[in-house]
Amino acid sequence: VVTLTPLDGSTAPLTAQATLQSSLGNIYYETDAILPSAGDWRVSLAVQGREGSGQGEFTMSAAAPRQANWTLIAIGGILLLGILALIIWRAATPNRRPEPPRRVRRTAGGALPAPNGRE
Numbered sequence: 001v002v003t004l005t006p007l008d009g010s011t012a013p014l015t016a017q018a019t020l021q022s023s024l025g026n027i028y029y030e031t032d033a034i035l036p037s038a039g040d041w042r043v044s045l046a047v048q049g050r051e052g053s054g055q056g057e058f059t060m061s062a063a064a065p066r067q068a069n070w071t072l073i074a075i076g077g078i079l080l081l082g083i084l085a086l087i088i089w090r091a092a093t094p095n096r097r098p099e100p101p102r103r104v105r106r107t108a109g110g111a112l113p114a115p116n117g118r119e
Contacts, residue, residue, distance in 0.1 A: 002031050007040040007059065018045075038064040 005013040018029035035041065044057040 001046045002033070003044040003046075004033055004035065005042045005044065006037065007042060010039070011036050035062050038062050 002016050002018055003013050004016075014033055014035075016031040016033050018031040020026060021028045021030050024030075040059055040061050042057055042059050044055070046055045047053060
């Protein structure tokens with residue numbers, strides 16, 4: 001049994017039952033609790049099993065929950081949409097490369113060949 005008590009006395013203690021975690025090799029116990037406020041808390045543990053019983057306690061400091069930075073998220077979203085729009089625009093624009101000038105073959109004497117192939 002895990003008991004969480006705020007050191008400032010602002011709320012009543014919370015009690016939770018710890019359960020054996022098979023995913024951790026059946027040797028660890030765990031419980032989850034949502035603390036109603038930030039601050040310093042005393043955590044008391046009471047263990048009872050076939051090999052005996054025991055208890056212990058420690059203190060911990062719970063920080064206030066973090067909040068999302070919506071300005072940064074909005075700027076990132078706008079940049080992402082801009083990059084996506086640029087990629088789509090580039091893919092839709094035809095690739096217009098100028099054709100290189102045609103080379104004209106000259107005969108051995110340097111004159112241009114006759115149009116009908118005769119000299």
